[in-house]
């Protein structure tokens with residue numbers, strides 16, 4: 001039932017409203033669920049009762065009626081029993097590697113960062129095997145590669161029902177391939193038939209085939225077979241083909257042979273639009289200022305941003321508050337502690353240099369022209385913002401500068417972030433690069 005609901009309801013709504021429900025008992029034709037509080041109960045009843053009923057209807061032999069009781073409505077005795085009896089229920093997961101119907105083109109927010117990938121994906125979905133074959137999508141973690149890839153799969157499944165669509169992670173491909181060699185004769189043929197007999201083959205996270213020569217060989221032959229049959233392939237990776245280490249040159253050239261598109265970290269506006277969409281899908285009401293706050297403080301990785309949003313909704317629910325800035329601050333405190341531990345000053349300087357296209361030597365050196373000073377000050381600001389280094393140590397990193405110089409840089413950028421869009425965008429984008437890893 002959980003997996004049916006998870007498909008029907010968007011992930012935020014599911015995590016916030018459905019997962020906390022616990023089956024209490026089945027009473028003949030009726031299933032009783034327990035909600036943590038009575039407010040929770042009324043919210044869930046109002047929002048999701050039809051979904052719950054519909055999901056039950058989809059299960060053979062399931063009770064046809066459903067009701068929800070709040071823990072505080074139970075008498076003491078039942079409460080104690082429930083608390084003791086209740087095993088920690090593991091959520092069922094949708095079978096790995098199937099295509100998630102929620103990852104479609106409609107739920108994908110388009111911005112400058114992903115416009116090209118979106119357009120290419122749509123073109124492929126409309127004419128698989130004909131336009132960009134293969135399509136190679138690359139970009140950092142949590143930026144929507146899997147989403148856009150599966151959107152192709154969903155669209156093709158909807159409009160061309162006779163076509164065979166297969167989505168796998170490269171892990172699955174590798175494991176099945178190894179298994180097919182190891183096990184009985186004939187398994188290898190079954191493996192080949194499976195991968196070479198489809199109309200649309202999507203392999204996610206192909207960077208993992210690095211250093212696996214026999215898998216690469218298999219991919220190469222799969223590739224040739226599908227291409228000569230005019231079948232579509234789509235690959236996703238966290239980096240472009242030329243940057244995947246230890247890759248057979250034949251495979252590399254095949255990856256690179258058609259359209260290679262990237263997905264960049266989203267800018268502030270796109271991040272806000274994504275949050276608005278997720279909140280809307282979750283049917284929760286959140287002030288725009290709160291969404292903006294999250295978008296500004298969790299740059300880059302969209303999955304993390306969604307995580308913070310889920311947390312915000314959850315915290316608000318738990319303390320029965322409306323979703324405002326104070327809830328967001330609380331949720332973000334945890335996030336910052338988690339993510340900022342592992343960052344190094346070098347990474348920050350590195351990302352800043354790449355963003356502005358200046359050399360590291362210049363940024364930590366003595367030059368005073370604007371092209372270098374601004375990146376330097378931004379790097380200082382970010383190190384101070386993301387790490388817990390004393391100002392004097394930051395000064396050391398930048399060629400032994402005084403701590404007052406560091407302070408000046410920090411304050412200058414801090415003011416500029418509030419007043420100057422260009423600086424704010426740069427700071428957010430670099431932060432996103434640093435945090436994405």
Ligand code: ADP
Pocket residue numbers: 103107108109110114139140141142143144145146147148274302303306
């Ligand atoms: P990747 O495969 O690049 O690591 P995913 O495709 O898994 O990232 O995306 C992470 C999360 O962010 C998913 O929940 C996805 O729906 C969401 N997401 C990413 N990009 C967008 C977008 N442009 N619009 C809406 N949601 C997005």
Ligand code: MG
Pocket residue numbers: 145146147204
């Ligand atoms: Mg992915």
